Amino acid sequence: MTGSMVTGPMHPDQLVLSQEHAAQLIAHLLPAADPATIRLLPTSATTSIVVRIGEDLAARFPLEPSDPDAARAALTAEHEAMAEFAAVCPLPAPEPVALGEPSAEFPMPWSVQTWVPGEAAGPVILGGSDAAADDLAALLLALRAAPTRDRRFQGPGRGGDLTVHEDWVRECLERSRDLLPVDILAARWERWRRLPRRDPDVMSHCDLIPANLLTAGGRLVGVLDAGGYGPADPALDLVGAWHLLDAERRTRLRERLGTSDLEWERGAAWAFVQAIGLVWYYVDTNPTMAELGRSTLRRLMDDPGIG
Template sequence: MALGEPGAGYPVPWLVQTWLAGTIATDADPASSESFAQDLATFIHALRQADTAGRQFNGRGRGGILTDHDEWMETCFHRSEPFLDVPPLRRLWAHLRTLPRTSPDVMTHGDLIPGNVLVSDNRLAGILDTGGFAPADPALDLVAAWHLLRKPTRQLLRSALNRDDLEWERGRAWAFEQAMGLPWYYADSNPPMALLGRRTLARLLDPDG
């Protein structure tokens, strides 16, 4: 995605007119690439600089109030019992859901998972699925840190974006909320998505992951 200049006061993505070379990050894993982490930080920073034109989070999906997702998380915990060790996951959500919000909305992609990220030579080559580009919690796009990176490159991303402890933990919360829906929901229909959820959850649970 290339971000265009705001039109009529509203920032909108340009249409991609040419083919972008690259492989989705599900297949070309860039988790250990420092160059990719730097590219990702540059991209997220650029999104944040776009003008919200006074708009705020619309109340749908991720990016608002964490506790609004309690019912969904309870469904995920129940449905995950055949697949995952649920008690430590419940304990993690009990902590993450209480994290306060202190920063105003910024423009976000909203779904920075491996399937929406193109990689070429361990560099960020493009971003897919830009229809969710909208104002939301500044922590929302930090989900990429756990979906896409291992600990050393994750810390590089954090340093490049200069995020404080609270916003970083809220990013962890949104990654957790998203990942909990994947292993059980896609167990049969989309095994790679189920595997993504398991991998992200493992990273979220392991401080060295």
């Protein structure tokens, strides 16, 4: 689980954790851990500080402060979702190990999970890989086949009604006027925001960006950050098509999934909702995420099958 180092604080109130304090906290929670194997990892992660623990474990410390009790409840729910996801995912995925409590060294609860080897996928590295397109199709088919247990999408995040994100998209378009072809993108959004929803919820990873997919030898070899696993619009996990794949491989993916025109275009809309905020927000602090936004938006604008 490796990636590129960010170039500065990404959030106004971002928390700081030294390797020394990380080692102290982990040693207290996991006395058997060898302090010599504990090290902060350079990543492009936008929500967590990632710390490697030996060969088999990793800790994730939140980057932003919030109410500790609410954060602990969220981490508990994330661990439950991770375990459920790992049980159905056809690729290796981290499993929950332990929760750490707030302390003088770090004011928020944090988590430990198993380590999955591989390199974080980028928007280009797998673009022309037939095998990666097939791996992504197998992943999505496995998730769609998992039982929802009568659960429905909940929450303000992506995966429900596209129009809920109208204010966010408008803000992103306005902030991107010097960075992106805003008029073209705004016209696409006018169409996409009106797309109807016809298919019932399916189980979804809910955040299939390249940083959450691991690769080796042109294949997908692991899936990370499944704490949001739950029921959602079946088009939501299609975002990986534009985040990862070139036009030919997107067609290959779509054929294997048997996706309708409407569902495919809703997938493009969800990819847009996710990508439109990446450039302006991370342009100075996280070049990896900003470039993902640019790459995905280019693919969406150039795709003759949508919009």
